[in-house]
Every structure is written in structure tokens, then in C-alpha cells.
Amino acid sequence: MHLQAIRVVLATLALFCASKVNADAPLVAAQAANLHEHNVWLRLVHYEAAENFANGYRSAVVSDSFFLADNGRVDPGAELLATLRAMLAPVTEDSPDQHAQCRFPARWLWLQRTLSLKKDTYPTVRCAAFDEWNGAQGTRSISFVLATGYLSNPASYYGHILLKFNAPQTSRMADLLDVSVNYGAIVPDQVDPVSYILNGVFGGYDGGFSHIEYFQHNHNYGEHEQRDLWEYELNLNQAEVDLITAHAWELVGKKFRYYFFRENCAYRMAEILEVLEGLEVIPKQRPWTIPQSVIRNLSRAQRHGEPLVSAVHYRPSRQSRLYDKFSGLDSEAKQTVARIVDNPDYLHEPAFRALSVSRRTNVLATLIDYYRYRLDDRMSPEHPVRKAYRKVLAARFALPSDKIVRKPRRPPAPHEGRAPGYLQAGTVYDSALGSGVTLRVRPAYYDPLDAAAGHVPHAALSMMDTELAWYGDTLRIQKIDFIHIESVNSAFTGLPRDRGQAWRLTAGVERQQMGCVEDCLVLRLQGGRGRTIRIGPQGLAGLYLGGVLQNDRRGEGYTQGYVSMFANVKPLDRLGVRLQLRHATSLDGALAEDTTIGINVRWQTGPQSDLRISYSRHGAEVVQLGAGYYW
């Protein structure tokens, strides 16, 4: 930091002296102060350390239009000088928006301030396109918006972050028109799932920034994908807001190499913010960037002696709004909702019309959310759901306008949840192998017992979840889940299409049986579909039917079919229990039938820690006790 300040002082002094001599004074000053090595400059142009290049840097931006020097991508000094020359060049009347001051307003802002350029030393350019994008009154503040995870698309498992540029306004309800900037992979049409995953993981796609009014994202995430939106408004002064806004403008339409695990949306958005000196929000020393981790870092950061996050706003998805309204109904109102869903003509029955206006309003509000949740663009106009929705809408029109806007209940926010990684150490007793110690490492993300803020309740999502055990001097791999997903609908309302659909998918290696001594690991791909039902306010039970593809270990065959049941209960707020029963049969091998019983108990000992005990029987009996820490 002191070095940066010294550079700025030197630049100012050099400029003062040089300005007495020639018009290239700013360039001379910039060179004298080695401004091309300044952190802000390096971040504005997204330079990364690259030992293979002569100047030690290469920009992560792959679009040629982002650079003003021919070798600007690998030469910060050349790019700085080319930028300065372009900034100071005369403006052409027919295309002022193409002037460097308009194409790179953030660079211009920073150079002006750092070099203390005087107004009579550079042309005044009116950047109509940037001014229009930034709005007549400019940007008041900037928000990070987190869309919670979505288990129906691999690109969205861990959530998504976009930036929102908040215009000055008097009401929170008017922010749908704010500009939002998004970053994601540019995926061609007609790509198959395998190519999609491989290219996304290994940098086969370009990533790019785009912009659109926020209401489009609100609609897509909230209505189509049923993902909640959490907006974290940042406490930045106007100069900082202007710099970030200008930099976002510079990046719109520019491309990077996209990497799903590390240099993804969360990374790039945090990178924009880190243009501000002294701000570090990208999780360091990790080969991955999880959106929730960036949000947690934001919530812990300070700026100008105050929290960086000034406010958190919650925008629930349609599904969340439905569940919230439904939970607020008494049992009689819930029965009325169910009756209308069963027979929409009940809306015209005297029994319904006799209800008070407020009661009918609440029932209809719930039904509107229910039918909007169910509506699909592919439904024809005569689809029963569309017809029913029109009847509900007509009934709502017949009642007075809402007088009071009921705010939805706000669940725990993502930044209030635990860290995404899990490390557990413990002991194990295997009735066939004896006693041992265990180590479990789960880089991300959650299981049915510890799904928390921002996660899907009772669901599971993990990658490279690894369990090891040492029995004496012998190290054994208990399992490695390359990927494990369990997507469940919690059947909150019990209404049609909200009745507990579930599916699961696991790919990994695991011990063929407990107590197995040699030749134990089997590679398995397992999938299943099922249904769930609610048990109590926080419990869920379910049944799966599924199949397994595996390598043929000890004559068990390549395929299995299975039926499994589970029940998750939460006797106390910090205590969760999961019971599992699975019965498998080989479809082409020697294994006749195979039953696994498991009980897992989790006690949350602290915000980032837990204690787990489990019992399982599958060949042998195994009891495990482990202490876990979230990181």
C-alpha cells in the first residue's frame, strides 16, 4: 500500500515538472512513477501473473477490443501508455462514443485522479452511450445479488452472482428497472451434456459479461427456476461507485476463458469489486470459488470503518412465496385452497362467497402463487391449469385491491450460514475389521442433515466427498463420491405438483460391503427417482426406486436394481436424524439380495462445527463417531 502511495506522489510530482516542458507530460509522469505496476491498473486490465511472458503478466481478457496497444494483453506498460495517448487524443465529432474516454471510463477516472490531470490538458468528451447506460441520475449504489442454488442444471448447483447498479429512487419496488450485469459461459446451441460439463470445467468455453434490466433476471430466477434472490447492497462512497460502474461498462461484451470451478461468475464479480484498493473478497488459496463464500467474505469485510454490506434485501421465488402464504393460512383456509384446486368452480359456490373479503383475498393470493408456480409456457390455453388460473384471477379482480402488502417471512440469509467445505475426524468400529480412525473431506457442499441457509432443505449436493479409514497401519478408502446429488421437493403444500418429487444421482467408488477386507472398492453410477412426504413441520420421508451400473466385483454383476427409503427428522433445532434402508438385487450377477440399514445423527455444536454418530449394517456392523468443522 505504501508503495502504491509513493507511486502516486511521484506521478504527481513528475507531472508537475514535466508539464512545464511538453504536452506528453502525463505519459512521462506515468512512466516515471511506474504506474503500470500499480495494483489498480493491473486489476482494471485484469492482468494475471504469467511467468512465461516477458513482462510477467497476461490479461485474462481474451477480446482484442479490450486493449489499445498491440501487445497490450501481455505488456501493462505499453497498454498504459497507449491508453493515456488515446485518452488525450482529440475527439472525432462523428463517433465520440468510440473515444477511449468513453470506451474505458474507469481507466480514465483512475488516470485522471492518479495523475491529477488538469481540465485544460485533455479533451472533454461527451459519452452519450455510457451516460444513457448509467442513467440520467447515475448509479447510487451497487449490490451483489446471489441467486440460490438450482439442482436441475449443473451450471447452477452452487448458486450464481450478478451485479446490480442501483439508480437513485424512492422505493424498493422501483428497483426492477436497475441495470444488472451478468457473467457466464457462452455455450453454443445443441451441445450435449458431456461436452457441456467437460468444456465448462476445463476452459473450453469463453465467458462473457452481458447487461440487462434487473427485472429480466428477477423473472427468470424467481418464476422459471424457483430460486430466491438475495441482494447485498454495498457501502461504497460515490467515487467508488462511479469507478466500479465505469469498469463494469468496460467489461460488457468482453470475453474471458470460463472455468466452472474457479474463474466463474462469483470470481469475476468479486474481481470487479477488488479494483477498489484494500478490498479482498475472492476466497484465496482455493482451487474453486463458491458464490456463497464470496457473499460470506462480503458480509465480513469492512470499508471506511463500517461493514461493507449496508443492507440485505430478500426477493423470494414464486415457490417460496407460495410456501410462505400457505404456511400463514389456518387449517380451514388451507382446506379451502385444496377444495378450489380440486374443483375451481367452487369459487362460485355460496360457501366461498360467504367468506369475508380478507379471507377470500388470502385464499386467492395463495392460489395465484400456486398456479403461477405450476404454469408452464408450453401449456395450451385450454390446459386445466391455465383455465383454473384464469378463474382464480377473475375472482381476484372481483375483490378490492390489496390495502396492505404483507412482507414474506425472511429465512436465514446465505451469509449467515456455515462455510461450504467440511472436514471431519473420528473413530470407527467395524465388526469385521476392528477399531480405526477416520478422516472425511468434503470440499462442498451439503447433505440432508446439514442443508442450511441458501440450500435446498433435505437435499444433498457434494463433489469429491472422500472418506478414509485407518485400521492399524492399513489405509482404506471408505468411499469417494465424485458427485452426489439428491434433489427433493418437500411436499410443503401437498397440492398437485407439490407432492414430493425426488431424484438422486451418485457417481463414485465405495466399499462393496462393510467388513470387506480385500478387493473392496467398486466403481458405481447410481440413480433413482422417488417421492417424499412430510412428517411433522420439519421432517421428510421418501422412497426411491433406482438402478446401479458398476464394475463387476467378485461376481456381483454390472447392474443392480434397488429400492430405498429414508426419513429425516429434527427432534431439536440443532439435532437431526436420518434413517435409511436400502434393498438391492443384482440383475446380472451372483448377488441375490443385499440390504443396508443406516442411522445418522448430527448435533450442531456451533455455527461451523458438528458432532456426528452413525450406525450402519451392510455385511458387517459399523459405528462411527466424528467431529466436524466447516471451512
Add this chain to the structure above:
Amino acid sequence: MAFMGICFIFMFSPITLAESDQPVGSGPNPFSDCGIGAALFPNVHWAAVTSNVIWDIGITAVTSATSSPETCNGKKAKVAHFINDMYDTVVEETARGQGAHLVSMLEIYGCTAASHGEVVSAIRPEVSQMVTAGGYAQRSRVEKAEGYYQILTNRVDSDFPQACAS
């Protein structure tokens, strides 16, 4: 054919006939003249169904309303685009009598915040009549959005010209 075409228009879009009564210079019909109608989120390939994926990096999708109504970049065209894109939600909020999308729509229109409630109350009965009319379900999304747009603009022009003048 021309007679049937006229009858078709009369039967399904009676409100649009009023367009000939619009003051000169009030601008084009955005729905017919400005290409409104393409779905923003069409049925795309499965990999692009989440907006985590960029589906068109080249689009400059952000524009601000100007005060000139005569062009497809004017505020009325912006209002028309918004209604078309968010039609189901706009109608839902009109049924409820309030909502963030109505506020946004009227902000684009340039209506003062103080006038929002009155404008919504004014158009609500006509919108109700439109969505409960025979044949409504068979109208295309664009036709429905155009119907809503006509109700809104007619009511604003007649009853709230000053409140929505900015």
C-alpha cells in the same frame, strides 16, 4: 378477405380500433411497428435454461426511456416491451392492485409515484373486463399485451396526462 380481416380485428382487438383516434404524433403502435413479440426466454436448449449461461453476449439490452413518443425508442415503446415481457405478472399485479412490476411499468411511462395507485385503480376494471371476455384465452400473448397496453395508454392519455408527462 379484407372484410374478414376487419371483422377479425374488430372481434379480437376492439381496443386497437381506437388507435385511429390517437392524437397525431403520439407515436407508432409499438406492437405492430417496433417488432415486439419475440419471447425473451424462448424454449432454448437445455444448457441455456438458466441465466448462469450467457445466451447472447452481443445484445445491448439496456435502454432508457426518452421523453419522445414518436420513435421505437420512446417511452411508450419501452412500456409496450415491458408489458409484453412481463405480461402475466403485470396482469396478476393489476388483479391484486399493486406490485413492483406495476411500479416499474409506470416509472417507464414517466408517471409520478403519487399517481401510481390512481392509475392502477383506473385501469383495473377494464383489464378485468379484458381477461374475462370471451375469446381472451385464445388470443396470443402479443395480442393480450397489446390489449393491456391500449387500456393503459388510453386511460393515461385521457385522465393522467400531467401526472405521466415526464
